[in-house]
Amino acid sequence: MAEESVRLNLRSVRAGWAALVLACAGAAHAAPAAPWCERLAPRLPTVSADACRQSAVVPSGAKSTKGFPILERDIAPRKGVDQPRVLLLGGIHGDEPSASALVFRWLKEMDTPGAQGLHWKVAPLLNPDGLLAAKPQRVNARGVDLNRNFPTPGWQREAPRYWAKVTRSDPRRFPGKNPLSEPESKWVHDTIERFRPDLIVSVHAPFGVLDFDGEAEPPRKFGRLSYRKVGVYPGSLGNYSGQHKQVPVITIELPHAQAMPSDAEIQRIWQDMLDWIRQNVN
Ligand SMILES: [Zn+2]
Structure with missing residues (x-):
């Protein structure tokens, strides 16, 4: 017993x-608790709430106009090793959900050998209020096109004039009343100052091309996307950073704002981008 x-x-x-x-x-x-993922996933093609949580993005401390956290992830190489820094940004326009989804998908690749050797700072969703609006919109909650709100030289004179004359006061392209008037563009600006990237990659849709601002040799082809100069606008990130801060900007324009490229194409764009970075950034 x-x-x-x-x-x-x-x-x-x-x-x-x-x-x-x-x-x-x-x-x-x-996955860590991440209440924002429940709200974002229904708006992001091919990104589930679980995948969002697994991406390990965290609030940066900055918030959108409506108080949604600007999410980021910092993937640093070994301590004490100074490696090229890449700032990877998505969704500065809220009606281009494929752009944010692509950056979320790439966050899964950050532990693979190809991504290592670089110091990444990744923000997949710069305009959460635009994405989460009842009808997703390009501009932020205050009606500002964040990608026209950067302090390019002569902004006060050129940005309002360009908006009135060339866009005929298109409300989707309103540059704001002052440069960096918006918390979302201010965060990008301050992050560039603090992080001091060697390269910025900003993902958009739906023009299906690559654009480049900076001194280096432009990328010719990432996957099926080919280089084509889209334009230089007062207050755009490419103009501000690539032309005036000497930090080159690659703009990836996916072919559709809603539908994602195939998995194979997502992988090809990623690999071609890493090859270009390896050859051109050090
Ligand atoms: Zn865009």
Whole structure:
């Protein structure tokens, strides 16, 4: 009888340990709590709430006009090693959800050998209010086109004039009343100052091309996307950073704002981009 009770106790101790080990293993694999993912996933093609959580983006501390966190992830190489820094941005226009989704998808590649050797700062969604609006919109919650709100030289004179004359006061392209008037563009500006990227990659849609602002040799082809100069606008990120801050900007324009490229094409664009970075950024 005594022997049996010892055996029973041992069994329950073992079961207890097994449960504890399982619980710990589960905790290690569970995605962190990220309430923003529940709101974002329904708006992002091919990105589930789980995939959003696994992407490990965290609030940067900055918030959109409506108080949604600007999410970021910093993937640093080994301590003490100075490696090229790449700022990868998506969704500065809220009605281009494929652009944000692509950056979320690439966050899964950050542990692969191709991505290593670079210091990444990644912000997949710069205009959350635009994406989460009842009807997704290009501009932020205050009606400002964030990609016309950067302080390019002569902004006060040129940006309003360009808006009135060339866009005929298109509300989708309103540059704001002052450069960096918006918390979202201010965050990008301050991040460039702090992080000091060697390259900025900004993902958009739906023109299906690559654009480039900067001194280096422009990329010719990423996947099926070919280089074509789209234009230089007062207050755009490419103009501000590539032309005036000497930090080159690659603009990736996906072919559709809603539908994603195929998985194979997403991979080809990624690989071609890494090859270009390896050859041109150091
Ligand atoms: Zn865009």
